[in-house]
Amino acid sequence: MPPAPRPPALRQRLGRRVLLSLLLVWGLGSAIVLGVGNHFVAQAFDRALLDDAHALAALVRSGGLDERHGPGASALRLELTPREVDLLRFDQSETVWFAVYGPDGRFIAGDHDLAPSSIAPGSSHAFSQLLRAGQDLRRVSLHTAGTPSFTVVMAQTTTERTHLLRRLLVYAGLAQLWLLVVLGSWLLRGIDRELRPLTTLQDAVDRRDAADLAPLPPALTQQAGSSDVQRLGEALDGLLARVQHSLHAQREFAGNVAHELRTPLAGIRAQAAHALAQSDPAVWRSELQGIAESEQRASRTVDQLLALARAAEGGTALALQAVPLHTLVRDVLLRFLPRADALGVDLGADGLEQAVQVRAHTALIEGILNNLLDNALRYGRGQPPRITVALQVREGHAVLSVADNGPGVDAALALQLQQRWAQGDHGVRLGQGAGLGLSIVSRYAQLMGGRLALEPAPLGPGLVASAWLPIAGPTEGPGAAGV
Incomplete structure (x- = not known):
């Protein structure tokens, strides 16, 4: 064709x-x-x-x-x-x-x-x-x-x-024709002059390398004869900035995955090589158990990276609706009870008897609670270990908090932990995680119009991680669509 x-x-x-x-x-x-x-x-x-x-x-x-x-x-x-x-x-x-x-x-x-x-x-x-x-x-x-x-x-x-x-028609027509020729030439030159910055802008974009996402030279837009060309240049600069941000996020995601998976994959490779060099079944079992644990850590890191990438791209078309928070929290706790019992952690709840409706997204709430409970089970190891999930209503928000009796963090570290790849000294010593859980929780809360707060435990050592979520209005039902 x-x-x-x-x-x-x-x-x-x-x-x-x-x-x-x-x-x-x-x-x-x-x-x-x-x-x-x-x-x-x-x-x-x-x-x-x-x-x-x-x-x-x-x-x-x-x-x-x-x-x-x-x-x-x-x-x-x-x-x-x-x-x-x-x-x-x-x-x-x-x-x-x-x-x-x-x-x-x-x-x-x-x-x-x-x-x-x-x-x-x-x-x-x-x-x-x-x-x-x-x-x-x-x-x-x-x-x-x-x-x-x-x-x-x-x-x-x-x-x-x-x-x-x-004669009147001929002389008047010739005079008008001469004037129109002069006016037409002047207008055509003016059109060419006004469109020249647009041609220059087009040539500059055509000559660019695909990897060059720097803003256009200011001379291309500031010297334009019309605001339309200036707005076009500004729109192109905005587009280049958005593409550059997207590519940066993709490169960061790829680099983070490569960096975080390098260590578990190297350990898996070393353990597999050691197991192949041995003939004792007990050694094989021990190495296979280590390989399984390394694979679980690698899988969890990939899941967290993907979750964080989806959270970074969300928010523009996210549908929010009225969600019964007390029921959802109760269901998640029941799924975590076997793991808590296996670790010897006292997992309790407080305030779930009151019905609380929040304007949120079910999957994001589950992601928040999963990450907070996972962090508390891995890092909040007091003597004896104890974790309490509480639900309260304060200042027009539902406050979903997970408190542990672990070592806790100070105010400076609490702000740092909400950034990706940030870990405290306790987490580094344990060698678990990648410093992504709390950054995912913070992003999820922002997407639903809420926020994450990290505070010291009020009684003794420990950390209280609280997600503040907006209460659903009286007219919002379970099927009410949000923005």
Whole structure:
């Protein structure tokens, strides 16, 4: 299947739109010039033709009686000699005709076939078009009141006014076309100038290596002629920063896995080599038991790393709902009782008889309690070992706490332990874990709008790890969706 044709460049699209718009403006401007010019040219020529008609009417005289048209009829005459008539008809570019008619419509002088047009009541003259001998004429009929009244008709060809309109259109159109060419060139250069920073930005991104996620040079965006290019550069910088953060997290995750698994895998390899070199079944059993314990520690480290990675990526689409915390805590405790009995730890609970609804996520709450109990079972070894899980309601939050009677931590170390890979001296001496449990608990609590607090035990040595979770509102049911 052939690839789809590439759409035209933005510069070409803008250039075509600008040129088409200018051509449209030029056409509309020419039409307006033609219409306005035709109006004023016609008005000027009509005024001159009407003036000629008035001048001719001033030469019409009446006197005596015209016996040929009945008794009492006044005689009308046009006081023009043949030479004056020739002068009246003379025009360098037009042909002129005229006629004079009496009150009863009888012909007095001029051209017999030049009839007057109808004049509207209340008006003294009227203009009209006339076709005579295959020529278009402009005619004016002027009625002069008096004793007797008469009508003067004058007509002339329209060649000169047509030529004048053509010259007006040509000169105006050429002037507009020249202006549009200048304006179009200026606009196209302006478009090219405004889009040049965008082209420079595109070239800079194209030339970049895939591993180069540094921000764009400030000169590419700060010297841009428009805020749109600056915002595009800022958006690209933001995208590069997010990609760099994501790659950093992936590299950190891969490095952490490699670092944390190197020791148990090396131990497994050494134990397997030692077992293969022995023939005593008791040694095999001892080494296999050590291999199983190393595999469990490696698996737990991988599970914690994956859990922490999921927690780092969560929060944007996490659905929260009303969860019965007392019931959930009771179920988790029942799962930990066999392990606590095997270790000789007194695992107890306090406050689970009261019903507490929190706006949270079931899997995250289980993750919080699993990590806190696991830490307490491994590190909180008092004499005798004792762990208490308590549930209280304080300041609009449900406080889920796990208290042990181990060595405890000070305030500075409590803040440090909430960071990944952080371990206290006791944990380092035991050689267990990877310093991820409390950082996972802190992240889970943040995703549900809560927080993690580490405090010394109120009575004697020990540590109290408390997860503060928001109480569900009275209108939220078990199926209410959160954000």
